[in-house]
Amino acid sequence: MNRIVGTGMAVPPCVVDNHLLSRCMNTSDAWIVQRTGIRERRVSPDTYRMLQRLAEAPDKAAFMKSVLADGLDGKIDSSMTVSDLALQASERALENAGLTAADVDCLVVSSTVPDFAYPHPGCVLAGRLALTATPAICLQQGCAGFLYGLAVADQMMRGGMYRQVLVVGAELLSTIFDYTDAGRDMAVLFADGAGAAVLRNEPGPRGVLSSHLHTDGTTYESLAGELWGTSTYPPVSKRKFDEDRMRPRMNGRQVFVQAVRHFKEVVGECLAANGVGLGDVNRFIFHQANMRIIEAVGEGLRIPSDRLYNNIERYGNTAAASVPIALHEAREAGLVKDGDLVLLAAFGTGFSWGATLIRW
C-alpha cells in the first residue's frame, strides 16, 4: 500500500481580511462571511501591496487598469511565485518524512496558474530542489489537482514504477483577479498557498485504498481563465487586455449547484467501492471552496460536523493547495490518527472532481 509519511504546507505571510477588501470593492465582511465562510486569506506580497494602494485610490477601476498596464510602482517582476510556495511546502513535507529531495523517485505537481506559460511549476520545482533527472509530472486540474496527483502517484506506485513520490498542490492565484467591483465575485474567494505530501510504498494495510476521478468537460466555460491561451489569436494582445478577457470568469450559481451534486456523488461512490459506511470514516477533508458548499454536502450526506476539518475562514479557496494544507493542519492538530479512515474530496474547474479514501 502507498502511505502518506510526511506532509507540509506554506502560505505567504501577508494576511488580507474582508475589511481590506471592502475598501477596494463594494463588498462587506458580512456578505463574504455569510456567502462563503471566509474571514481572511493569505496573498503574495505583490497582491498585498497592490490592495493597500487600491484601498486608497479614489478611482479604483483606473488604478486597477494602470496596474494591469504597467505593473506596480513601475515593476512587473513578481516578488513571490507559485514555485516559491511549492518549494517551501515540499521541503517541509520531505523534512516531515525524514527524507531529502534526492530520496524521491518522482514529483507530481498540480498548479492552476504557473510561473511561466511553460514549463509547468513542476519542472521549476524540480530545479529548485536541485533534481536533474527525477521526473516531474505536471497537472493543471484546478481545485481537484491534488486528488488527481495523488491518484496518479498511487497508481504508478501500485504498478511498481516508483517507491517514493512527492505530491504537491501549489497556487498563487491572488495575482490574477480584479479586486474592483468588476471582479468581486471571484476576488473574495481565491488565495495563495501550497501543500505537499510524501507517499511511500510499504507493506501492510495502511495507505490509499482507492481514488475516483471525473471530469465533465461540457461545463468548462463556467469556471475559466483565458489569460494567455490559444482561444485567442494571438494568445496575448492589447485588445484582449482592453476587452478585459485576461480576467478569470465564473458562473457562481452553476459552480455551487454542480459542486454540491458531484461532491455528494463521488463521496458515495468512494464509500461504496470500499464497502464502508459514512459512519466508518473518522475524518472528511473536503476542498475548501466555500463553507456553504461544504455545509450543503455535509447536511445532504448527514456527515456529523465534528468529522469535517475546515480552515476556509483563514485561507479562503487555495485551489489545488487546499486539500493538502487542510490535511497537514488536521494531522498537526492530532485530528488524523494512525488507523483512521480519512476521506478526501475536491471539485473545481473543468469541471473536474474526485475522492480518495485513505487508511491512515
Ligand SMILES: CC(C)(COP(=O)(O)OP(=O)(O)OC[C@H]1O[C@@H](n2cnc3c(N)ncnc32)[C@H](O)[C@@H]1OP(=O)(O)O)[C@@H](O)C(=O)NCCC(=O)NCCS
Ligand atoms: C459566488 C457566490 C458566493 C455568489 O453568491 P450568490 O448567492 O450566488 O450570489 P449571486 O450570484 O446571486 O449574486 C448576488 C449579488 O451579489 C453580488 N456580489 C457578487 N460578489 C459580491 C461580493 N464579493 N460582495 C458583494 N456582493 C457581491 C452580485 O453582483 C449580485 O448582485 P446583483 O443582485 O445586484 O446582481 C456563490 O455563487 C458561490 O459560492 N458559488 C460557488 C463559487 C465557488 O466556490 N467557486 C470555486 C469552486 S472551486
